[in-house]
Amino acid sequence: MTLPPTTATDIRAGRTVVHRAGTPTARGGMRRRQRVADAVAHTFLTLMALLWVIPVVWVLMESFNKNTLPYTTTFFPTRYTFDNYVQLVTDRSVMNFGAMFLRTLVIAIFVCLINLFFVLSVGFVMSRLRFTMRRSLMNTALILGMFPGIMAVVAIYFILKALGLTGSTTATVVALIVVYSAGSGAGFYVMKGFMDTIPISMDEAAMLDGCTRWTVFRRIILPITKPMMVYQAIVGFLTPWLDFVLAKAIARTQDNYTVSLGLWQMLQKEYIAQWYARFAAGAVLVSIPIAVLFIVMQRFYQSSMTGSVKG
Amino acid sequence: MTQMVVMEPGGRHAAPGPDQGASGPADPARYRLRTALARGDALTRASALVMGLGNVARRQYAKGAMFLLGEVAFVVLLVVNGIPSLAGLGNLGPVTKGGQQWDANGQFVNVNPTNSVQVLLYGVAWVFLIVAFVLVWSAAVKSAYRAQVVVARGKRVPSAVDDARELLDGRLHATLLTLPTLGIVVFTILPLVFMISMAFTSFDANHTPAFNWVGLHNFGVVFSRTGSTAIGVSLGLFLRVLAWTLVWAILATFLNFFLGMGMAMVILRRGTRLKNMWRAFFSMSMAVPQFVSLLVINQMLQDQGIVNQMLKSWGLIDSSLPFFTNAWWARATVVVVNLWIGIPFTIMQITGILQNVPGELYEAAKIDGANWWQMYAKITLPYIFFVLTPYLIVTFTNNINNFNVIYLLSNGAPTPVGDSAGQTDLLITWLYKLTVDRGNYNVGAVIGILTFVVLGVVALITYRNSGSYKNEEAFR
Numbered sequence: 205m206t207l208p209p210t211t212a213t214d215i216r217a218g219r220t221v222v223h224r225a226g227t228p229t230a231r232g233g234m235r236r237r238q239r240v241a242d243a244v245a246h247t248f249l250t251l252m253a254l255l256w257v258i259p260v261v262w263v264l265m266e267s268f269n270k271n272t273l274p275y276t277t278t279f280f281p282t283r284y285t286f287d288n289y290v291q292l293v294t295d296r297s298v299m300n301f302g303a304m305f306l307r308t309l310v311i312a313i314f315v316c317l318i319n320l321f322f323v324l325s326v327g328f329v330m331s332r333l334r335f336t337m338r339r340s341l342m343n344t345a346l347i348l349g350m351f352p353g354i355m356a357v358v359a360i361y362f363i364l365k366a367l368g369l370t371g372s373t374t375a376t377v378v379a380l381i382v383v384y385s386a387g388s389g390a391g392f393y394v395m396k397g398f399m400d401t402i403p404i405s406m407d408e409a410a411m412l413d414g415c416t417r418w419t420v421f422r423r424i425i426l427p428i429t430k431p432m433m434v435y436q437a438i439v440g441f442l443t444p445w446l447d448f449v450l451a452k453a454i455a456r457t458q459d460n461y462t463v464s465l466g467l468w469q470m471l472q473k474e475y476i477a478q479w480y481a482r483f484a485a486g487a488v489l490v491s492i493p494i495a496v497l498f499i500v501m502q503r504f505y506q507s508s509m510t511g512s513v514k515g
Numbered sequence: 516m517t518q519m520v521v522m523e524p525g526g527r528h529a530a531p532g533p534d535q536g537a538s539g540p541a542d543p544a545r546y547r548l549r550t551a552l553a554r555g556d557a558l559t560r561a562s563a564l565v566m567g568l569g570n571v572a573r574r575q576y577a578k579g580a581m582f583l584l585g586e587v588a589f590v591v592l593l594v595v596n597g598i599p600s601l602a603g604l605g606n607l608g609p610v611t612k613g614g615q616q617w618d619a620n621g622q623f624v625n626v627n628p629t630n631s632v633q634v635l636l637y638g639v640a641w642v643f644l645i646v647a648f649v650l651v652w653s654a655a656v657k658s659a660y661r662a663q664v665v666v667a668r669g670k671r672v673p674s675a676v677d678d679a680r681e682l683l684d685g686r687l688h689a690t691l692l693t694l695p696t697l698g699i700v701v702f703t704i705l706p707l708v709f710m711i712s713m714a715f716t717s718f719d720a721n722h723t724p725a726f727n728w729v730g731l732h733n734f735g736v737v738f739s740r741t742g743s744t745a746i747g748v749s750l751g752l753f754l755r756v757l758a759w760t761l762v763w764a765i766l767a768t769f770l771n772f773f774l775g776m777g778m779a780m781v782i783l784r785r786g787t788r789l790k791n792m793w794r795a796f797f798s799m800s801m802a803v804p805q806f807v808s809l810l811v812i813n814q815m816l817q818d819q820g821i822v823n824q825m826l827k828s829w830g831l832i833d834s835s836l837p838f839f840t841n842a843w844w845a846r847a848t849v850v851v852v853n854l855w856i857g858i859p860f861t862i863m864q865i866t867g868i869l870q871n872v873p874g875e876l877y878e879a880a881k882i883d884g885a886n887w888w889q890m891y892a893k894i895t896l897p898y899i900f901f902v903l904t905p906y907l908i909v910t911f912t913n914n915i916n917n918f919n920v921i922y923l924l925s926n927g928a929p930t931p932v933g934d935s936a937g938q939t940d941l942l943i944t945w946l947y948k949l950t951v952d953r954g955n956y957n958v959g960a961v962i963g964i965l966t967f968v969v970l971g972v973v974a975l976i977t978y979r980n981s982g983s984y985k986n987e988e989a990f991r
Contacts, residue, residue, distance in 0.1 A: 253797070256855065487810075495802030
């Protein structure tokens with residue numbers, strides 16, 4: 205009797221695999237049971253997939269809804285139009301979505317650069333250099349990481365106020381850049397973990413050849429770290445797009461809003477009747493680039509997790 | 516002086532050993548402040564008073580000038596701004612009530628109340644500045660001592676160029692860490708200290724901008740049975756929010772984990788076809804920004820929202836389901852929606868881990884006649900727990916602080932009349948409401964401190980008891 209090779213997969217499938225049960229009738233019963241289990245599993249997955257996909261599809265459909273009022277009686281729109289997107293970008297009388305988008309983009313670019321610089325610096329120092337206080341600094345970062353920025357958000361706001369970084373739009377943009385990037389050095393753990401996989405012998409060889417530690421950083425560590433840099437850059441870039449809380453506490457007037465605050469505002473009582481469909485359009489516009497970056501990020505994250513130096 | 520250094524018995528913090536090259540400065544860690552003050556000559560000791568003196572005397576002009584300038588700048592700032600600021604910490608500003616008052620000359624004038632927030636912030640900031648200055652001062656004394664030792668040993672004193680070069684080599688850590696550390700100190704640690712200090716003041720909606728120290732009064736308010744009706748805080752409310760926060764964190768973490776694992780296993784089982792397609796379906800929701808999906812779901816679940824409308828039009832219900840108006844419905848809703856958000860991440864995580872379980876373990880178990888449940892309970896589950904414990908702990912603390920899901924979904928609703936926290940509020944959203952929405956900063960800060968305590972206790976207990984902490988090599 206030939207049996208399929210046992211793989212770990214059958215165990216994970218959570219099914220009794222009785223390989224030595226011999227008679228044909230027993231195998232027939234098994235096959236029937238397996239068919240039932242397959243049917244149950246596929247039905248279950250279909251239901252679940254619907255549950256997960258429908259809200260996403262709904263936003264997409266709603267963004268093309270000709271009937272812009274909230275709380276319609278049909279699940280999907282009955283008539284479609286492209287107007288919501290046009291109005292979202294062109295109608296600047298109440299809410300300037302385009303300006304919010306640009307503002308968030310500017311913040312994101314700066315946060316991305318500063319965040320990358322900080323994380324690379326701290327990751328390299330903690331991974332490659334040995335000095336007093338190294339351990340205690342790393343533990344402090346670990347503990348500080350447990351407390352979300354929102355916990356002291358009021359205090360941060362008062363500090364920004366004392367620094368003159370509240371009120372005007374420019375000041376708020378600077379304030380948000382500072383707030384998103386200032387603490388980013390504490391998030392060095394993944395980067396350090398990656399740099400730890402680069403053999404120390406490469407540093408030693410370079411330093412024997414007369415390289416300074418800075419040259420080692422620039423010429424050896426940074427080129428190898430490239431996939432991780434892409435990952436880190438995207439993490440930094442996405443921060444302002446995904447954050448809602450800090451932005452809400454710091455950008456207090458609508459002229460200073462970022463995209464997430466704008467979208468939130470569209471669903472408030474005063475605006476929802478006008479802006480409901482445009483909210484969906486805005487959500488789609490924001491989600492597409494984020495989704496693309498997210499997928500790229502996952503890919504780079506996985507490729508960098510397989511190790512730094514191959515062979 | 517030479518003998519003094521060389522002959523030191525044991526040489527615990529003695530001068531650099533003979534192996535150190537003449538031009539390459541020695542490991543600065545070996546120059547301790549205490550050694551410098553105890554063994555330094557007159558010039559070095561004078562550097563403790565006039566910073567940079569020792570450096571200038573040993574021809575490190577640039578370095579010495581920098582230390583001296585720094586000291587002068589600090590002292591001037593301290594006298595002009597620092598001492599008044601620190602003095603302000605005493606009573607947080609003299610004028611507690613603004614308005615029209617008679618001044619000393621018998622004139623009727625408008626007096627503005629003191630902005631106590633500013634006074635408190637400047638005071639706390641100056642405490643930080645003084646700590647920073649002490650660090651620089653200690654560096655100056657050590658630097659003077661080092662120059663003394665180098666001269667005494669007849670070596671060349673490192674020039675400014677040498678020092679600058681050293682910043683890119685031997686002291687690269689200092690160069691690279693300066694800005695990130697500054698950022699963390701100013702925008703993470705300073706705010707924390709500043710907020711903690713607010714917990715001991717009367718800074719609420721009625722005492723602004725001028726307020727004062729009140730000691731432990733606010734802790735008393737939060738921990739008293741009657742509490743404060745004006746602020747809407749009492750011991751009962753605190754315990755209720757705390758209990759819900761913990762229940763929420765446990766439910767959110769473990770339901771996500773087990774249901775996600777179940778779904779990952781259903782996708783991975785041998786009979787399931789189109790595995791990648793299923794995974795792609797579940798990943799779709801991950802790519803949508805969390806706040807967007809939360810806002811959308813919030814809209815869908817409103818009384819007039821699409822879900823209630825559909826159920827009504829199908830004749831399944833007569834009146835809207837109380838998703839956010841009944842306490843238990845609201846709690847169930849946030850937990851379930853959080854599953855919607857979280858399960859895709861769990862599936863992704865666990866799929867990777869399940870594929871890494873060493874196959875030999877199952878082979879051996881099968882030979883011993885184990886059934887699938889035994890293999891699941893004795894191999895799969897322990898393996899997953901071993902790998903994922905740190906992740907689970909992080910998830911748990913993140914769930915205690917899961918601001919977005921609660922704030923954007925239910926906003927704490929339903930809120931009983933007179934309470935400052937709703938039935939689904941977590942400590943963190945309560946803190947946010949108390950401070951940002953209502954301006955009761957002092958009580959909010961007390962809640963913040965208590966949240967620290969809860970987080971710290973949870974992290975400590977779980978780290979201590981986790982398998983991957985006790986035995987790092989169990990599965991190697």
